[in-house]
Each structure stands twice: as C-alpha cells, then as structure tokens.
Amino acid sequence: MNLVSDNGTQFADQHIQKWLKELIVTQTFTSVAHPQGNGEAERANRTIVGGIKKRLANHKSGWVDQLPHVLWAIRTHRNTSNAETPFSLTYGTEAMIPAKVGVPSQRVTLPEDNDAERRLDLMLLEERRELAAIREQNYKRQLQKYYNTKVKICEVSAGDYVLRNNEASIAHAQGKLAPSWEGPY
Structure with a gap:
C-alpha cells in the first residue's frame, strides 16, 4: 500500500515513519504547490472541478456548498474498471443515501443484525478489494487488446x-x- 502526502512535518515525523514501516506502507511525498507531480492527484482534482462546474452552471460563487455533494457522487459512483464504488472498497458495504435512513428497511430497523452484517463485510473487505483488483486488470487487458487491434504494423x-x-x-x-x-x- 502507498500513502501519498505533502512534505508537512506531521507526515515526516519519525514516529509516523516507524508506524508506517510496521504496517508495511510506503510513503511518497508530493509538493502541494506542484500537484502535476502526482498524476493521481491531478486526475482527482480534475474530476472534482468538473463536478463542481456542472453543479454551478454559470454561477461562480457557492462552490464550497457544492463540494460535499460532488465528493459524495464521486465516492458512490460505480467504477467501470472494477465494478465497485470507492466507498464500498473503503468500508466494505455500499453507502446509504440520507433519504433512505428514515425509510424502514432491514438495515435500519434491525440494528443488531446490521452490526453483525457490517462486521462480516469488514472481514471480507480484503477479498472484495482483491476481486476488484482482478476485475481492473481484466478491464485493462481488454482495453489494451482493443487498442492494439488498431495498430498498423x-x-x-x-x-x-x-x-x-x-x-x-x-x-x-x-x-x-x-x-x-x-x-x-
């Protein structure tokens, strides 16, 4: 696993370095002033800005109010490459929209069953992530095959x-x- 952070002293502290080493996590530093140094950060920022632009239309103010909605949409949107949402790969279960919390459902009305289900989901989370990684590799292989058919030797x-x-x-x-x-x- 890789952790990307800025050059802040709170992330470069020797206690944090020791803790990350115990967790077998590699740490990569990137400059906040130059996000183009990290392609993932640049892509994520472009997605967020695109979502904000769509929600604001021609109004330039009020983007701060729209940011939580855009982030919710990104976190709960199913990826084409691995057929999972970022939320489900983080927490082991699908997100529940706020409107459904008030509607009686098994997930809301039976909290003891829900707790047991969540514990089971968390136990199976690593397997879910591995399956998502396998699906993503298959998707990339299919894309590569498609684009390679267009290459003229x-x-x-x-x-x-x-x-x-x-x-x-x-x-x-x-x-x-x-x-x-x-x-x-």
Whole structure:
C-alpha cells in the first residue's frame, strides 16, 4: 500500500515513519504547490472541478456548498474498471443515501443484525478489494487488446527511407510552428 502526502512535518515525523514501516506502507511525498507531480492527484482534482462546474452552471460563487455533494457522487459512483464504488472498497458495504435512513428497511430497523452484517463485510473487505483488483486488470487487458487491434504494423528494412519524430531527436527548434518530422534518412 502507498500513502501519498505533502512534505508537512506531521507526515515526516519519525514516529509516523516507524508506524508506517510496521504496517508495511510506503510513503511518497508530493509538493502541494506542484500537484502535476502526482498524476493521481491531478486526475482527482480534475474530476472534482468538473463536478463542481456542472453543479454551478454559470454561477461562480457557492462552490464550497457544492463540494460535499460532488465528493459524495464521486465516492458512490460505480467504477467501470472494477465494478465497485470507492466507498464500498473503503468500508466494505455500499453507502446509504440520507433519504433512505428514515425509510424502514432491514438495515435500519434491525440494528443488531446490521452490526453483525457490517462486521462480516469488514472481514471480507480484503477479498472484495482483491476481486476488484482482478476485475481492473481484466478491464485493462481488454482495453489494451482493443487498442492494439488498431495498430498498423510497419516493417522497415535496411535501405528504406524513414522520417524521425522531431520531439525525440530535437534536430529543429521546438515551438508551435516547428516541423514535427525530420528526414528522410
């Protein structure tokens, strides 16, 4: 497991380092000023900002009031890649919307059964996470297979003329109007 945190002293303390080592957790530091250094943080921020923009429409103020709703939507939305919600992979059970709490259901009316069910869910949580990881690997393999069918194999033999990508060789000055290819070679 990996823990990503900023460079704050509360996260770099030797007591925390010892505790993380006991839990077999690796810690990665990222700069808050440069979230682009961490692709996961950048992707999560883009998702949150996109959700806030959709909820606010043309109004620019009031985004703070909408943030909990957007985070709830992200945490309870079923991922395509692993068919699980982030909430269920964290707590072992699906989230219950606030409107359903007041509606009589087995989950609400039988708290002793609910407690036993939650304990069982937590015991099976690691297995649920492993199954989600397997489904995610299968999904990635299917995507890779799909995109690889679009690749055209181009065989090059000695004596053929080829072009080289200018970004790789930097033979010409970089810029918006610089040539993309150089050659032939």
